[in-house]
Amino acid sequence: MEFSIKLGSPEKQRSGCVVAGVFEGGELSDAALILDKAAKNTLSGIIARGDMSGKIASTLLLHNVPNILSERVLLVGLGKRNEFAARQYLDSIRAAMRALFATGAKDAVLYLADLPMAGRDSAWCISQTVLAAFESVYRFDHLKSKAEKNKKASCKIQFGLLSGKSTAHQDVALKQAAAIGQGMKLTKDLGNLPGNICTPSYLAQQAVALAKAHKSLKVTVLEEKDMQKLGMGSLLSVTRGSDEPAKLITLEYRGADKKQTPIVLVGKGVTFDSGGISLKPGAEMDEMKYDMCGAASVLGTLQAIAEIGLKLNVVGIIPTCENMPSGSATKPGDIVTSMSGQTIEILNTDAEGRLILCDALTFAAKFEPTTVIDIATLTGACVIALGHVASGLYSNQDTLAQELLAAGEQTYDRAWHMPLWEEYQPQLDSNFADIQNIGGRAGGSITAACFLSRFTKDYRWAHLDIAGTAWKSGKEKGATGRPVPLLTQYLINRVQADN
Known part of the structure; x- marks a missing residue:
């Protein structure tokens, strides 16, 4: 898809479709009013x-x-x-994208961006x-034997502005x-790929390909022998039952x-999670590719x-493995x-x-980071x-939590600040080791974060548990x-x- 900003009145746009809004009760937006006037009250009629x-x-x-140069008018x-x-x-623009991409229009001008x-x-x-627009055209069908019929071709989308000029901020x-x-x-x-394709080795290959495509990226891949030398016994305990390195x-x-x-x-990369010896129920286990x-x-x-x-330095660390049951499994x-x-x-x-993340979080300290954020489908x-x-x-710092919450509100990719109080830590006490990896049913997401917090005391850290937001189930699974x-x-x- 191509995107651009265009100035001009909607009735003069020579395009496959012009899109304008209508409020409940039939009240026309400014762009729709202009279209209606040019069309001699056709829209209001x-x-x-x-x-x-x-x-x-x-x-x-x-x-x-009548009197509209665009082939189509889409009212939203x-x-x-x-x-x-x-x-x-958001509800309106998603509906508009679905309707637009169901047409044969090869280009469109949208007059929705400057609504008050x-x-x-x-x-x-x-x-x-x-x-x-990206969401509306996204399909994951390249593993099907037959291509999807009537698949939408690329579309050029322009954002129409009624007055003034485009700003650097908009651009x-x-x-x-x-x-x-x-x-x-x-x-x-990557998430939608099945576990027999998207293995830890495949993820490493994708990281290498990404670095080749962008000169600003440098990639390093450590093998199990390297992790053994670093003392990553926790991470390696997870992969013991798998044939995939x-x-x-x-x-x-x-x-x-x-x-x-x-x-x-730091991103959790368990390419398939059977639960290991603590085997998961069979229902919906296929979703553990996510x-x-x-x-x-x-x-x-x-x-x-x-x-x-x-203009920033960022390091991505991905511990990746499978969690499988076998005679050698933990x-x-x-x-x-x-x-x-x-x-x-x-x-x-x-x-x-948490077992693979804790070693990755310890490894992260070698970069002397200002901030570390881990992202995981954890609980x-x-x-x-x-x-x-x-x-x-x-987070172990409220300022960092507020920064992430603000970014989530800006993008409508929202998060909720959960407690990380010391009172939850005793649930992880072990009679035989420094810490146990679960804290019981009560506050399970909190105690998982408490576990990770024991490995992040040397830097500013936040943890995003995306178990509920990384994928959808059911008819819209993906x-x-x-x-x-x-x-x-x-x-x-x-x-x-x-700056």
Whole structure:
């Protein structure tokens, strides 16, 4: 897809489709009013007959509207004007994208970005529209034997502005959103791949390919023997039952001066999680291919910032392996020694994400980071607590938590700040080791974060539990690409704060 900003009146646009909004009750937006006047009240007449109510996310496609140069006019319902806000805009623009891409239009001009909205400007609207367009055209069908029929060809989308001129802020938002959209696509593609294709070795190959595509990226892949030398007994305990070799991938993005200390992103990369000896139930176990979505989001974020050319140093660390049952697999009750030297009693082998992350978080300290953020599909308990709307956010510094929350609100890729109080730590006490890897049913997402916090005392750290937001189940099953928007916006904000 191509995106651009265009000035001019909607009735004069020679395009496959022009898109304008209608509020509930038939109230026309400014662009729709201009179209209606040029068309001698054709639009208001159609609305008066009840064909378009303006109800949120409703659409009406019109052809050959008199005195309108565009081949089609797409009217989109915006809901009640006094309730029009970010959520209503997102619902409307997603509906508009679905309707637009169902047509044969090869290009379109959208007059929705400058709708008046409290707390959101046109740059935000442009950014969200770009992401909605990516979402609407995304398909994961290249493993099917027959290509999808009537698959939408590429479409050129222009953002029409009624007055003034485009600003640098809008142009930057457009460029950044397109990069985020591509990063989300990579993240979704990797997440949707089955475990027999997307193995730890495959993830390492993708990281190498990403570094080849962007000169600002440098990749290093450590093998199990390297991890053994580093003392990563916790990470290696997870991969013992698998025939697939584990990898520790490091991608270094150098967008700023070499002296600038980096931000480190650590992504959980369990390419398939059977639960190990603590075997999961068979129902929906296929979705455990998504247990590497934290790793995929790190790759997607690094791709996005490389395309943007962000003036920042960022390191991505991806511990990746399979968690499988076998005669050599780690058993409940086994005790292992982590890279930090802390010993861990493994009471449940299905609590494996924290076991690979803790060694990766210890490894992250070698980069002397200003901030470390880990991203993981870590706990089902987080899904119970927050559902599939918000990611769980934990941090050892409230300022960092607020920065991430703000980035999530900006992109509508939201998170919720969860407690990380010392009172939860005793649930992890072990009679036989320094720490046990589970803390019981109560506060399961919190105690998982408490476990990780014991390995992050030397730097500013945050943990994003994306178990409820990384993918969808059911009819719409598939990876979401979250939290690439949140992470990328956070990094963009860091650059802006430093300038």
